[in-house]
Amino acid sequence: MASDKRRITSVSIINEVDVVSCRQSAKQIAAWLGLSPLEQIRLATSVSELARNVYQYAGSGVFNFDLRLDSRGLVKGICFDALDKGGGIPHIDRILDGSYVSPTGMGVGLRGAQRLMDEFQIDTSPSGTHIRACKAVHPPRPLPDEHSIQQIRRQLQAEGAADPYVELQVRGSELLLTTAELQGKQQELEATNLELENTNKGVVALYSELEKASSELKDASEARSRFFSNMTHEFRTPINIIENISKLLLSGVDGTLNTEQHKQMRFIADAASDLSQLVNELLDLAETESGRMEVVPERFQLSDFLDQLRQFTGALAMRYPELTWEIAEPAFDLPLDTDRNRLFQIMRNLISNAFKYTPRGSVTLRCFQPDEDNLEFVVEDTGLGISVENQSRIFEEFARIRAPGMQVHGNGLGLPLALRLANLLKGDIHLSSEPGRGSRFHALVAREYNQRQPVLASLAGTTILVIDDSPADRYLISHLLQPYEPVIIEAENASSSIDKLHAVRPDIIILDLDLPDISGEDLLESMDWSMHSRVLVNTAKQMNDDERALLGSRCQAILNKSHPNHAETLLHHVQRLAGRYHDAN
Template structure:
């Protein structure tokens, strides 16, 4: 036994030594790749720049043969530059030196950028169509936009290389708390035995097209590492001769995010000019989405992740409404709903149940005032809150504009809404009407004689009687970045009068009014 123990100890020591040696070799490899990649970049950039200068004929004309030679030099340098960049990124990931920079971004804006970046990858006269679908119903993401874009660029670049005809299609759909990004092609496909091998470093599967399309063999391994770095994953479905679909599952909220503003704080300070909405939801991703939905509206999200936090919040404030998820982990949302509706202090607070299961009848039977199924888009959510909080009370808006033609136009745009519209032909009259009538919202022009819109807004916000009235700027004034930023802090929306189509004008104005808390429905039909 003693001999065996000594042997085991010796074996462990040897294994530790081997592990340490392997770690040192790996660190040396990473350091070498990183340093060499940096060293290669400068001369490569010089070659590329000089090639461009020659091809642009900056120092005289080139013969046909010279142009061909310089083009070959440029292509070779571009290929080597791509390899160097991939090596550097890979080395950074392995060394743990790539940082994740989460920020809020829209998938539609990401796709718009990708369309412009990816079009040049199409060969002129190619029989391959690149289709980037318009995403629908996807909430804003709080993740590293640059890394998501890099993954999709790699997918599309690969798909175009191995697709001779047909299409390459980019799409995105929400699946729970993630967004599934897909790049599908009608290319040569991948054999079952090779589907995992393609994610190995420098691996290039032999195919009839391989000799024509050179690559580094690092794009897919790097994409997988980047996806894992931001909390996601990558997979592929493919059949030889039928094309491939590469999929990236990306969390809506980066899992290690620590700066989600107020979302993860149980009770935030209540802003005096906004209506507090108490949200009971245990998923931080969903809270983040709700916060984005309520931004730039009259509502302020008060986030709670447990029923205990919600009960504490109700002791400290009276919310305008409660948004309640019934399916809370380890907690009974139905009991909480009965509590609220059974308590004289809270029974009149509208409760909007939002959950993934269609149990509307049960929710309404237990006293819920409204019901929505997840996922919820911004306008349906705001419309529902507006309806519950307004309770069919008369609504009126005040137009402050010195141009009677524009006042008439706005009234025509809102003719099918149940709004009573007040008019003021100048700033002074507008301030008097605002104080006397207390409208639900004010639509304000900036360019008016005597008392301009900026001064009117300042006086409205400095008056305790009118400071809480939401203001929508509706003007043709050209604003610089600073003026736009200042106005955005004090108003619900800034809508331009210079809108091309009436349909767009109606949509923009109604969207702003919904954010201001108004119900724009007639006979149960929404005009938003």
């Protein structure tokens, strides 16, 4: 197996001129690999400070320069080992955390060198000191060929002792370059602040218009809900009369019907039943939209609820002789404390929908417990499947997907109502499907409707980077987290976030996927694996199961911006990550 390091050169520190030579070697290696001028200066400055410490406090030592390789053989970092046999560095922990104050200034260069490097480790004792440090190379680059490596080695050896006066001129030029870079950044910052000031004025005006439009939309929605509610109540009385008289006539109490009359009354009874179901679903939709639907939690066992679903599904299956069905018994049983009738309504609609769109094959229901607080029901069928463009439409009111060669009965309200009810029970429904290969509906609900809210901890000292191109979304997140006093840094695109990721290394990263320059997935891929454990993906993007699984392996959680409980979910995950971070420290 090949080594993950490749030695480039070694520089001995014996006299003061060797400090300059060591710095020049570091800068030339960085330039040889194509690092930016500022990265070259950072590496060279760190090496220079450490080499001067070796000469000043230990008398002599050696610097070994290596290239670090990843599993593919690409160069991912420039590293060095600084070794001396001096008397060690006292107060090393206090020097590195900044709490040690020396009258001679000892330790300032050591701490500065640490900040300039991406990795820094020091072992010191009375018998000597060993410093290992590395500057990351982004993105990883191919390892130069053997001829190029030998050439840079000869170049470094040939230059020999450095001229301090020439080096002083070079460092002066580097200082000017760094100063110019800082001035440029300052000008960019001033221009950005001016642009933000102008943008904020427009945002205030926009929010005023949005509030007005939102108020008008709310009034229209309430009027629509009142209309549905009033009309459906008015419809119920005549429908009930039709249903009851139909049943009375079909029973033969007032005389036997002939065959034709019996057939006609059966049509009337079936139509009245369908109309009654439509009225009930319209009324339920109106109540969920208006917020007037009452939730009545009760305590019951999951096993009892599954038995109720088996009875319903068995009766439904009599209409579908070419279908097989199963409600799988989970390996666990647990108590639920939620609205049993509403939960049954959700599952009844999902199961009925699966039967309608499966001309032959099977329908299966399984239960899972993804975490302590939630329960997931999965209804899977081997039916027609749903194309990607239709997967969002099926949750729209009165939307019905045409099935070639099939006549599907229904009013297009079952799935929208199931989704509204799932949201009402602090859950959600999402779908994965493929034409010709069936569908899978995932219904997630809270085990306890009235969950006890935890006392939320302070986020003081926690750094949170919000990467999102939407000013409104960034504002909402900042406003949500502000009472807990974290340090919030914002980035409107991937490019502006990269410097912040490496300079600050935030404790938590809230990442949108739809960025204007680089996709959130690509930005996540470019991060080192240690950063993945800090990422919360915050998106409105629709994903299938495979996409969610792949993305989920690279982050801590995937949050849906459009979910009605989005704010609570975001705050929960931020608190969880912050607690884990502080425990580790």
